Amino acid sequence: MRIGPVRTWLLAALLAPAAAQAFRIQTADGTNALATAAGDVLPKETLLIGQELDIRGRAERDLWLAGTTVQVAGESDGDLRVLARSVALRGEMSRNLLAYAAGLHLATGAVVRGDAALLGNHVIGEGRVEGDAWILARSVTLGGTWGGTVRVQADEIRVAPGTAIAGDLVYATAKAPVLDASVTVGGEVRPRASLLPEAAGGMGVTVRNRLWLHGFLFLAALLVGMPFVGVFPLLAGGAVRNLQAAPWRSLVAGLITVLAGPFLIGFALMTLVGIPLALALAAIYFLLVYLSHIVVALWIGHRLLRGPGPQSFGQVLAALSAGLFLLYFAAALPGVASFLALPVVVLGAGALVAARPLRPVFAVPGPPPMPPLKQTEPTEPPQA
Numbered sequence: 183m184r185i186g187p188v189r190t191w192l193l194a195a196l197l198a199p200a201a202a203q204a205f206r207i208q209t210a211d212g213t214n215a216l217a218t219a220a221g222d223v224l225p226k227e228t229l230l231i232g233q234e235l236d237i238r239g240r241a242e243r244d245l246w247l248a249g250t251t252v253q254v255a256g257e258s259d260g261d262l263r264v265l266a267r268s269v270a271l272r273g274e275m276s277r278n279l280l281a282y283a284a285g286l287h288l289a290t291g292a293v294v295r296g297d298a299a300l301l302g303n304h305v306i307g308e309g310r311v312e313g314d315a316w317i318l319a320r321s322v323t324l325g326g327t328w329g330g331t332v333r334v335q336a337d338e339i340r341v342a343p344g345t346a347i348a349g350d351l352v353y354a355t356a357k358a359p360v361l362d363a364s365v366t367v368g369g370e371v372r373p374r375a376s377l378l379p380e381a382a383g384g385m386g387v388t389v390r391n392r393l394w395l396h397g398f399l400f401l402a403a404l405l406v407g408m409p410f411v412g413v414f415p416l417l418a419g420g421a422v423r424n425l426q427a428a429p430w431r432s433l434v435a436g437l438i439t440v441l442a443g444p445f446l447i448g449f450a451l452m453t454l455v456g457i458p459l460a461l462a463l464a465a466i467y468f469l470l471v472y473l474s475h476i477v478v479a480l481w482i483g484h485r486l487l488r489g490p491g492p493q494s495f496g497q498v499l500a501a502l503s504a505g506l507f508l509l510y511f512a513a514a515l516p517g518v519a520s521f522l523a524l525p526v527v528v529l530g531a532g533a534l535v536a537a538r539p540l541r542p543v544f545a546v547p548g549p550p551p552m553p554p555l556k557q558t559e560p561t562e563p564p565q566a
Contacts, residue, residue, distance in 0.1 A: 216249075218256065227260070229486065235266075237273075252283075261296075265511070269302075271309070278313070282511070286319075290326065297330070301515070308342070314349070324359075331369065335376065341365055396514040400506055407476040407502050415498075418480060420537035425481045425529065428536075436474075436532025443467040474530025479505030481533075 216232035218224070222239030229246040230237070237247065237254045244260035252266040258275045269283035271292045278296035286302040288294075292309030298316070300307065305319040307326060314330035322334050325342035331349035339359040350369035353359060354376050361371070411418050424432045447467065450460035483501030509526065513519040 220256070231486070279311075288326070305336075396510045400510040403476060403479075403506050403510070404503060406472070407479070407506065408499060410473065410476060411480070411498055411502060417534070417537055418477065421477045421530070421533040422481050422484055424533040424536050425477070426484075429529070432529055432532035432536060434532065435536045436528035436530070439470065439531045439535050440528055443470075470531045470534055471527055473534060474527045475509060476502070476506070477530040477533050478526045479509050481505065482508060 215234040215236075216230055217236040218239035220238045224239065224241040224245065225243070227243040227245075228241060229248070231248045233250045235247055235249045235252045237245075237252075238256045240257040240259070241262075242259050245258050245262050247254070247262075247264045247266065249266050251268045252264055253270045253272070254262070254264070255272045257273055258277070260276070261278045261280070262275045264271075264279075264281040264283065266283050268285045269281055270287045270289060271279075271281070272289040273291075274293045274295075276295050279294045279298040279300075281299070282301045284303040286300055286305045288298075288300070288305075288307040288309040288311075290308045294309065294311045294313070297313035298311045300315070300317045301319065303320050305317055305321070306323045307315070307317070307328075308323075310327040310329070312329040315328055315332045317332070317334045317336070319336045321338045321340075322336040323340045323342060324332065324334070324347075325345050328345075328347045328349070331352065332347055333352045335354040337355065338357070339353055339355050341359050341361055343362040343364045345365045347366065348368045351359075351367050351371045352374055353371075354374045358373060361367070443463070444467075447460050447463045450456035450463060480498070480502050483503070483505030486504055487497070487501045509522070513522055
């Protein structure tokens with residue numbers, strides 16, 4: 183499977199604004215569990231968020247699932263994307279599958295009629311995948327039927343007896359997998375140094391190291407974003423409103439800022455008098471570039487977790503955490519960061535530059551009202 187579909191799925195999720203009529207977001211109730219019965223139908227593209235998800239219905243369009251434990255035994259007519267700690271897939275997916283979990287199980291009855299990208303810590307594939315497969319994990323167990331080429335990178339790869347692979351088996355591991363006599367491979371079985379172009383360089387970066395690195399970057403960004411939102415709530419709110427109401431204006435303002443910033447800094451450095459100004463402009467420029475992804479993360483989290491009525495500081499931090507997690511998780515995937523960085527910087531910087539926070543209006547009190555004049559009753563002249 184090419185990396186292209188993965189890039190397309192993630193960029194569409196993070197950058198393309200979905201129309202309100204064609205997108206549905208549903209979160210779990212107070213029990214943190216969300217379940218759909220076998221007869222339930224999701225006619226729109228849907229995002230389901232909860233601690234425990236049990237999906238047994240049918241999704242007629244793309245389906246997004248995010249939770250701690252996810253089980254899918256229903257049908258998906260569109261693409262299926264899953265992000266969870268533990269995932270068990272037993273249903274039928276008519277198109278592509280993208281799943282990330284610490285423990286990922288593609289059960290025997292599961293059917294994927296398109297391509298599959300499986301990422302996690304421990305991956306077990308025992309179902310049927312009719313397209314190509316791209317698997318990155320610490321340990322991988324292959325079984326079932328694979329209709330295309332299977333590309334696997336892991337520390338340990340096990341191939342169960344009776345596994346059928348119609349295409350090639352390309353593996354990247356220190357120890358070659360052992361194939362039983364009952365295993366059939368229609369193409370070639372060939373090793374490869376690495377399935378990741380970035381890992382093939384001199385740094386020797388593995389998928390696990392990339393995830394750890396981006397996890398630390400996520401925590402660092404959260405520590406910066408919390409005081410930024412707390413100290414400058416009007417500025418952050420104005421930037422998010424810009425992205426919601428006028429994304430094109432934010433895009434134009436961001437392009438001008440990103441392109442003109444280095445030019446102005448270099449122009450100020452040309453004279454000795456302008457060196458302090460250049461240093462100040464460089465500090466502001468760096469601050470805008472870094473805060474840009476915090477603003478975009480807050481916007482994404484606001485779209486996902488927005489509740490009715492005014493938002494408390496805790497709800498704003500929850501939205502910021504969710505948005506930052508999605509951004510850094512996407513950036514940790516191979517080849518996505520290079521496509522994601524520039525749009526995020528341009529949109530976020532433009533939203534900050536064009537932000538017009540709502541200022542509190544202080545009414546000047548008028549003079550106190552004058553007391554009414556007391557009218558004296560006319561006195562009658564004295565009688566002679």
